[in-house]
Amino acid sequence: MEHNREFEIDGNSNPIQISRLALDIGGSLIKLVYFSRNSGDDEDPPKDKVGVSNGVNGRLHFAKFETAKINDCLEFISANKLFLGGGFQHQENCTNDRRFIKATGGGAYKFSELFKEKLDISLEKEDEMDCLVMGANFLLKAANQEAFTYLNGQKEFVQIDHNDLYPYLLVNIGSGVSMIKVDGDGKYERVSGTSVGGGTFWGLGKLLTKCQSFDELLELSHQGNNRAIDTLVGDIYGGMDYSKVGLSSTTIASSFGKAISDNKELEDYKPEDISRSLLRMISNNIGQISYLNALRFGLKRIFFGGFFIRGHSYTMDTIAVAVHFWSKGEAKAMFLRHEGFLGALGAFMSYESPSLDNLVVNQMVPLPVNASLVTDTNSDTLKGDLNGTESIQCSIYRA
C-alpha cells in the first residue's frame, strides 16, 4: 500500500501550499486526506460558484499507507509539512505550541503517542462512525459520479437524487466490517457488522499463500479458479443442479470444502485458487449479511466502501452477485469511487471551521487535472480500476 508515487514527487518537487490534513488510522491501513491550495488562484472558478469570492480553491488529495509501515507515513507527513496546515482558517495557528490533526480509526488512539513523539502532533480523535458517515454523505451528495453499480464486469454510474438519498446502508469493509444505517447528516446507527472482512482475507491469505501484500493476494485471485478448493453443488450432486431449491451446480456449497476430502496438502493447491476461493467466500458473505440487514430495515440502497474493495472488480462483482442472488435481483450493491477514504474525509470535514457546508466541490467531478498533480486521474473514469486516489478540485469558503 504504497502511497501514490505522484504525491511524493509532487510533495518534493512542487511546494504546493498544504492547508489541511486528516487521518484515518485503521488496523491495516492509514488513510490521509489533505487539502492543497491551488498554486495560483487564477484558475477559473466553477460556473456555479460565480460570485463567491472569499473561497479558497484547491484540491483534496488522498493517500494511504500500511499501518505496519507507519513510519513511512510519518515521514511523508513530515516531508510534506502536512501538519502545518492544522489551523487552516487562521494561519497564525500553525505557530501555536499545540499542533493538532484530526484523526479517526482505532489507530488514532493506539498511535497517538507516536505522533506526539515523532512529529509533535496531537491527534484529535474523531469518532470513526461519525467520520465514515460524514465522508459518505459528503461524497454522495457532492461528488457527481461517486456511486456506481458493478455487475458482470460492467460499471455503471448511478445518479443519486440528493433528496432521495436517505436512508441507506453503508457497509464499510475495513479489517472488519461495519454496517451502518444512515438516516441523514449525523443521523445514523451501526446496525450490524461482521468480523469476516478485509483483515480476514488478507490474514488468511497471507497464512495460506505467503503473499507479501494485500494487493499481491488480490492480483493472484485474478488467475485463480475456486473450483479446485470449493465444494460446488455439482460436486455433491454428481454434476447436477439441486434445482429444487434453485441451486445451480456451480453454486458454492462449501467454501474450502474440497480441502477436506483430498489427500492434498496446502502446497498442492495453487495460491491463485486459494486466493480466489477466499475472496469469493468473504465477498459473498459480506454481500449476504449486508442484504439481510438492508432488508431488515427496508433500505433501498447499499453502498459498499472501505479498503477491502479497492476498486477490485472481482471483489465488487462477487459482492454484487451476492446481493443480487439473495435479493432475487431486487437490491443492487453500489460502490463508491472514494471507498477507503470515507473516514479520513469525514475527519477532514470535522474541523470546526469552516463547517462542512462550506466545503464545496466544484463541478462535483474530479477534474481531469492538467496541473499534473495526479497522474492516474482519467477523464474517462470508466476505464481502468478506480482507486479513488485522484484528487478533487474544490473550494473551501470562509465561514
Added chain:
Amino acid sequence: MAGLKEDPVLGIDGITIKEELKIVKPEIDKLRGDHPVLETVGEVIKGESLINNRSVIDKVREEGSCGQGERDMVPLTSNSIHRSGSRPQLDLSKAAIEGTFEERDPTILLPNQSDDISHLALDIGGSLIKLVYFSRHQDRLTNDKRKKTVKERFGISNGNRRSYPILGGRLHFVKFETSKINECLDFISSKQLHCGGMDSHCWHSETSPNGNALIKATGGGAYKFADLFKERLGISLDKEDEMDCLVAGANFLLKAIRHEAFTHMEGQKEFVQIDQNDLFPYLLVNIGSGVSMIKVDGDGKFERVSGTNVGGGTYWGLGRLLTKCKSFDELLELSQRGDNRTIDMLVGDIYGGMDYNKIGLSATTIASSFGKAISEKKELADYRPEDISLSLLRMISYNIGQISYLNALRFGLKRIFFGGFFIRGHAYTMDTISFAVHFWSKGEAQAMFLRHEGFLGALGAFMSYEKHGLDDLMVHQLVERFPMGAPYTGGKIHGPPLGNLNEKISWMEKFVQKGTEITAPVPMAPPGTTGLGGFEVPSSKGGTLRSDASALNVGVLHLEPTLEVFPLLADPKMYEPNTIDLSDHNELEYWFTVLSEHLSDLVDKAVASEGGTEDAKRRGDAFAHAFSAHLARLMEEPAAYGKLGLANLLELREECLREFQFVDVYRSIKQRENEASLAVLPDLLAELDSMTEETRLLTLIEGALAANIFDWGSRACVELYHKGTIIEIYRMSRNKMQRPWQVDDFDVFKERMLGPGDKKPRPHKRALLFVDNSGADVVLGMLPLARELLRRGTEVVLVANSLPALNDVTAMELPDIVAEAAKHCDILRKAAEAGGLLVDAMINTSDGSKENSSSVPLMVVENGCGSPCIDLRQVSSELAAAAKDADLIILEGMGRALHTNFNARFKCEALKLAMVKNQRLAEKLIKGNIYDCVCRYEPVS
C-alpha cells in the same frame, strides 16, 4: 473422559483395541469366503470363545436364508418354535421357559434372538454417512393369564398389532466417514440391513424393477455412490430429496422426543420442552459442509430461505490446510486449547485496549477474524494450530449464528434450531453460535440445538418409506435407552456396535485391560441389539477437557406403541416426574456416590441370582464396568443422555443389569421375604379385624408406612436386614410410628374415608394402588390396605412393575402372592376371584361357595416400566385402561411417591405414602430426618 481416567479400574492407558480387532478381520474375511452362509451371522464370530457354540450353529442354520418372507406377527406361542427353517426368525439357543410348568402359557425367553427385522435408511453427506435403521423386537413374550383377564376386563383389544400401526422395535443411529464408505458397506452387509425389512405388515417389499432391494437414501452421496452400492451390495438407492428429509427428520424429533431441543449458553445445557401445537413456524439451520436455512411451516411445508457456503466444510477445509490436522475431530479438539487473540484482531487491538463503547463493542469483540495474521511478520508455522483452529471456529460459528438470526428475524420466526454435523455436540461451537444469536438479537432470540443433530436427514429418509407408521408415533411411545457402549461413543462416528452378550462382555474385559484408548473403528462384529453409535473413544490428554465431552450421546430409540399417558394426570404437559433434578451438580454427585457404593453389593447379588457361575461372574464384572462407565460419563456431562433426573439414573441401572442378562437379581430374596411375610399375614389380619374401624384405618396406614422400610434399594435399610427378622423389624418399625408424621394428612384422609360424623361418605369406586417392594411391604403393608378398601366396596387395582427392579414386586409375581394370601382371607379370595386372579389357582379352600358377584374385584395390572420409579407419561395400556374409572390413587414407596411424583397432581384423589430412608432426601424434601414418614393426601382440587 476425565472421570474415566480417574477411575482406578478403567483408567488404564494402553494399546488400542483397534489393533486387536484388525487381527481378527482377515480371519472373518476368510471365513466369509469359505462359507458364504456365515456372512449373515458375522456378529457371532469374533475370534473369541463363544458362550455357546451351539448358538452359532443354530444361528447359521436359522439365518441361513435371509428372511424374504413375511414375518410372523402373532405373539409367539410354542407352535412357532417348531416352524421349519424356511421361516428362520428365531434363535432358540438358550431358550428357556420361565415360570412353573403349571402355567399354561409360560413365558419364553429368547436371550440370543437378535434383531429379527431390520430396515435401513441412509444420509450420505459430503463428510459423513449417517445410518438409521430399525430393528423389530418381539415384545417380551409374556402371555400370561393375568394379562388376558385384564385385557378382557378393560376391553383392551388383544389385537394390539392392528390397533397400533407402528410396530414395537428400535431405531438405531450410526455414522461413518464418507471417505471410509467401505466400512459403511461392510457394516450394512454384515448386519444384512439391506435385505431385511421385507415385512409386509410394516413396509411393502420394495424392490426395483430389476429385483434389487431399494434403500431410501438422501444427501448428495446418494447420487454419487449409487453405483457403488449397486455393485457391492446389489441394492439400489432410492433417492429422497435432502430438504424433505431434513425437515421430516426434524419434525419427527421435535414432536416425538420430549426433550430433543436444548439451549447452550456458557457451557450450560438446558433442555426445552416444546409444545407440539406451538412448534411451527421455525427456522432449521442445517450445518453440514455448507449451511442450509429452512423455514418450516408444518409437516412437508417448508422453504429453503437462505444458506451460506461458509460451513463445516470451510472449517475443516481451511483448518486442514492451516494446521495439518488429520480429522475434523482432531481440529475441534485443538480448538479447545486455543487462544484466538493471537490471530484475531480484537476491538481492543485497534482501540489500544479500550472498548469502543459508543457502538457497544467491547475490547474483546473480534473486529477482524485472522486480522492479526496481517501485520505481524509471522509465517503460518509461527502460529499455534490450537489458536488457528479456535479463530476459525469462532469465525464460522459467529457467522452462521448471525446469518441465521437475520433470517429468523426476516420471517418473524421465534425459534432457530441448529443441526448438522458441524456442531457435533461440541460445546464451544454451540456456545459461539448461541452467543452470536444472543448478541445480534440483543437477547431476544435463542439458539436451540437438537440431541440427534446429524441424523435429521437419515431419519427423514427413513420416514419416507411408505407406511413406516412413525408419523403417528407419540412422545409417550418412545423410550430412549443407553446401552453399554453409550458412555464411550460420545455421539461420534462409527465403531463396532457389538452384537451379542458375549461380545459385550469381551469388549468390556478388553476395555479394562487396555484402557481408554480404544478407537475401534470398523464394526467387525455387527451390532445386535445395542445400536451404539460406535465406540470411538477419544484419547484423553492430560487435564484437558475432551472436546466432545459435552457431545450428547445418542441412544437407541425403543418404539413401544402400547405405552400411554396416564389419563389421571391433572396436567400432562406440565408434569415432571422427577422430584430431584440432577442438573444440580451436588445432587448428582451425591446420588452417584450412593449408586457407586451400592454397586459391589448389587453385583454380588446379581451373580448369586444367576447361580454364581463363572459366566455369571463375567457378566457381573462387565455390568459393573459398564454401569461405572455410565456414571462416569454422566458425571462428566450430566446432559449426555438428555435431561437427567434421579428416576432416569435408577432406570439406567436396571436396564444395564438387563443388558447383561441379569433378569431378576433379587428373585430369591423376594421369594424368601414373600414367604416369610405371608406366613405372618393371618395373624396381622386377625389383629386388624379386632380393631374399631377408626383404629384400623390408622393402623393400616401405619402398617403401610412401617412395611415400606423393607427396601433393598435403600442402603440404610440393607443394614437393618442384618439385625433382625422381617416380622421383628416390621413390628419395631410400626411401633415407632409416632404421629404426627413429618407430612401428615391422615386426619383429612380419615375424614374422607370415615366421614366427620355418623354419615358414611360414599366409598371410592376404584382405587389404584401403586405398590413398591416385595415381602413385608406389599404383603403386610399394601395388601391389608387393599383388603380394607375392598371391604368398603371399592374396586382395587394393584399396579406393579412390568419388569423387575430391585426388590420391587412385579405384576407377574403379584397373582401368586394374592392367591397365597387369599387362602387365609375370604375378602381377598372373593375379590381376587372377581378380578380373575384365581382362575388358575387351586380353589379348594373353604366351602367353595361362589359369590363372585357379591364382591368387588381385586385386580393386578402392570405399569409398563422396569424401574424403581415411575414416569406417568409412559405407562402400560392396561394401567391407562384401569385408570379410567379410578377415583383414588395410592402411591407407595420412595421411588414412586417421593423420587418421582411427589409434586404430581391428579384429576382424582391421591394418597402418597412413604418412609424416607435417606437422610439427604428427608432433609431436602420434607425438612425431616431419615425414617420420617410421608402421608400426603391430596383431594380433588
